[in-house]
Amino acid sequence: MEVTSMILSSLIKVFSDEKPAGKISHVEGFINETISFQSAHKGNNYGNCVLMVKIISPIQEFIRVRDVQTIPVLSNLRPSDDYVLRRTPGLYPDLLTELDNNVIYVSADIWRGIWFDIENAPPGTYPIEVQIVDGGDNPKSTTSLTATIHAAKLPKQKLIRTDWFHADCLAGYYQVEVWSEEHWRIVRNFIEVAVKRGTNMITTPTFTLPLDTEPGLERITTQLVDVEVNNDQYSFGFERLRRWVDMCHECGGEYFEIAHLFSQWGAKHAPKVMATVDGEYKRIFGWETDSIGEEYKIFLGAYLTELTAFLKEMGIGDKCYFHISDEPQKDHFERYKACRQIVAPYLKDFKIIDAMSEIEYFRPDVADIPIPATSLAAPFFDVGMKEPWLYYACGELNKVSNLFVQFPSARNRILGVQLYKYAIQGFLYWGFNFYNTYNSFAQLDPYRALDNGGFPAGNSYQVYPGRGGVPEESIRLMVVHHSMQDLRALQMLEGLTNRDFVIDIIEEGLDEPISLTEYPRNDTYLLDLRNRVNHEIMKRV
Numbered sequence: 001m002e003v004t005s006m007i008l009s010s011l012i013k014v015f016s017d018e019k020p021a022g023k024i025s026h027v028e029g030f031i032n033e034t035i036s037f038q039s040a041h042k043g044n045n046y047g048n049c050v051l052m053v054k055i056i057s058p059i060q061e062f063i064r065v066r067d068v069q070t071i072p073v074l075s076n077l078r079p080s081d082d083y084v085l086r087r088t089p090g091l092y093p094d095l096l097t098e099l100d101n102n103v104i105y106v107s108a109d110i111w112r113g114i115w116f117d118i119e120n121a122p123p124g125t126y127p128i129e130v131q132i133v134d135g136g137d138n139p140k141s142t143t144s145l146t147a148t149i150h151a152a153k154l155p156k157q158k159l160i161r162t163d164w165f166h167a168d169c170l171a172g173y174y175q176v177e178v179w180s181e182e183h184w185r186i187v188r189n190f191i192e193v194a195v196k197r198g199t200n201m202i203t204t205p206t207f208t209l210p211l212d213t214e215p216g217l218e219r220i221t222t223q224l225v226d227v228e229v230n231n232d233q234y235s236f237g238f239e240r241l242r243r244w245v246d247m248c249h250e251c252g253g254e255y256f257e258i259a260h261l262f263s264q265w266g267a268k269h270a271p272k273v274m275a276t277v278d279g280e281y282k283r284i285f286g287w288e289t290d291s292i293g294e295e296y297k298i299f300l301g302a303y304l305t306e307l308t309a310f311l312k313e314m315g316i317g318d319k320c321y322f323h324i325s326d327e328p329q330k331d332h333f334e335r336y337k338a339c340r341q342i343v344a345p346y347l348k349d350f351k352i353i354d355a356m357s358e359i360e361y362f363r364p365d366v367a368d369i370p371i372p373a374t375s376l377a378a379p380f381f382d383v384g385m386k387e388p389w390l391y392y393a394c395g396e397l398n399k400v401s402n403l404f405v406q407f408p409s410a411r412n413r414i415l416g417v418q419l420y421k422y423a424i425q426g427f428l429y430w431g432f433n434f435y436n437t438y439n440s441f442a443q444l445d446p447y448r449a450l451d452n453g454g455f456p457a458g459n460s461y462q463v464y465p466g467r468g469g470v471p472e473e474s475i476r477l478m479v480v481h482h483s484m485q486d487l488r489a490l491q492m493l494e495g496l497t498n499r500d501f502v503i504d505i506i507e508e509g510l511d512e513p514i515s516l517t518e519y520p521r522n523d524t525y526l527l528d529l530r531n532r533v534n535h536e537i538m539k540r541v
Contacts, residue, residue: 001049003106003132003141005041010482011409011523013085013093013475014040014068014113022523027118028148028534033485035118036478038068039130039143043108051140052102053114056129059147062121063128067104068113068475069095072449073457077406080397083521084406092405092457094450095464096473104132106140115475123151150534152541154488155495159419160389161484162201162257163194163432163462168208168220172443173435173465178222179240184247186469191251193463193471194432198484201255201321201426202248206241206307210263210271211326211430214439215287218272225307227275229284234275234302238310245314256316257353258307260323261300262291266332267325267339270296292338304346312349321369322352327393330358337366355391355428359383371428374400374418374516381422390419390516391428394459399517403429405450405458409479410523416483417506417529420490421514431460433471486526489533496540505532 008014012022020040029035043049055063070091077087086092096115104114116130125148132141167187168178176182191202203209205222213219224244226237245256263269270289274281289296311317324343328336340352352368357376361367362383371389372380375396381388396402401415419427437444438454446464451457458476466472494502506529512518519525 001047001051001106001108001140002044003041003051004044005039005130005132005141005143007130007143007145008038008040008113009523009527010036010038010115010479011413011526012038012040013409014038014111015086015093016070016091016110016112018111020111020113024145024527026146026148028150028531029118029485030150030152030154030489030534031120031123032153034478034481035147035149036482037116037145039114039116040111041104041106041114041132041141042111043106046108048108049106049134051104051106051132051134053099053104054102054131054133054137056131057126059118059121059126059128059149062118064117064119065099065102066096066115066117067099068093068115069097071095071405071447073405073451074449075451077451078397078404078456080404080406081399083399083408083411085408086406092450094405094458094474094476095447096475096478097466106132115478117478118147118149121147121149123149125149150538152537154485155492157198157200157484157488158491159424159484159487160201160255160426161199162203162255162427163199163429164209164211164434165191165194165199165203165432166209166434167205168222169433169435169443170465170469171222172220173446174469178220182469184243188247188251189469190433190463190471191248191253193473195252197473197477197481199432200253201257202253204241204244204256204258206259207271207273208259210260210269212264212434212436212438212440214441215269217440218286219436219440221272221274223274225303227273227284227303229275229277234299236303236306238307241310242314245316254319256311256320258320258322260326261343262325262339263287264326265329267291267328267336273299291335292342297342300343301346304343308346308350317349320350322347322350324352324354327355328358328361330360333358333360333366336361340366353389353426353428355393369426371426377516387426388422388424389426389428390422390424391430393430394456397456401516403431403458403462403476403480404456405476408523409475410521410526412476412479413483413486413526414519415480416486417490417514417526418516418519420487421503421506422516431455432462433465434460435465486530489530489537493533493537496537502533505529505536
């Protein structure tokens, strides 16, 4: 079978029924970056064929090759603006899988993608030839490009970034006992990938996360803190939490996001808390518990006193952030404030963050660090945030960036430029590996369909639960990782020049300034911007 192929940037999504546009001939980056590109191919004759990918380059040992797999999207392509790839159900390219012996499958007139990552290559400019060959090593197609590895390193990521990590979903999907050695192994595998791709704050389930759960239902218990009740007195064990902290540090994690102290969307209840009471292991708080009731207040006083002392003992007190309740609305204000007042005396030395987009909460006695959604952030910028954070989740659809699979990759990646423009210090995203349905009615198979949990396609997870407890990455994860690299490059250039100089480069030739809703609707802007920033850096180092 003869094969047609082409080299593409990492910002192109290759659909099986559409010839991709956007050929490239060069990629570049710094020594400690992941530099990605793609090839697309299709067969020219009738039938299917098993062929192989072959790389010929002086740096071929530094190039990772993965297959781009399409995942079904059945529905739930929510209405948005016009900057989307498609609005119809179908097969969307997203999953990146390792190749067995570099084997690929080629079909007549069906386009498929291959993903390449250059990592840890030495400085220099190198040719890269990508061949598709048959079993006899006979080329069926040959494409080429050059790669420049600049002799400099990007600085450490300053942005505090959390992508909520759901340890219970891993126990549920892989059917392993919570906190068994196998569960710990799998959790470590997933945290390593999260950190590698720019997540430096790890969601820490001191208690089972009170998130995305239908009232009255429970998620799998993943409680790191042991609780005992004897003669109405509380005592706590932190050995699992100690192991968690050590593991996260070993994986490169730096910050810790302590589980919310009250229920989501209103702070009306306590989270699920399991305890051994006079020898019996049972739930002592949950949906039946009034969040501001006397019993829970007493418990929180004992718990937070010992927990905060432990965190300081571990030397991570200044790296830990607490939550009250996720996404409170206008009519939850008084309840949220009351909950905050209960815990505030115990958290004087810690920061409290929460996703909230109602400007009424922007008061020092209510919210330390309010985190508005990108689509609702304007009023918060108007009043000024000392420590500006942002988040997006399911509802950020119109004009803003997000991780929906129907969005162009450039719309995912523009986030890094926007975070730089607004000098954002922290970013929160709710779904690194959420493998439950909406409100956790049931567990789901992430490979079956990107939207079969009731969420917009691509919103609830960035990695797939691969065989052997090893996560498989998505295009979306990689592209947001590239956006973090963009942010670091912009900050590096600012350190070598000044902020005005960098803003001028970002907005040069644009009709209007970059904002969270206004930005170039194309891939070439981001590719050209990074090349210009790279060259300005190299002039100075």
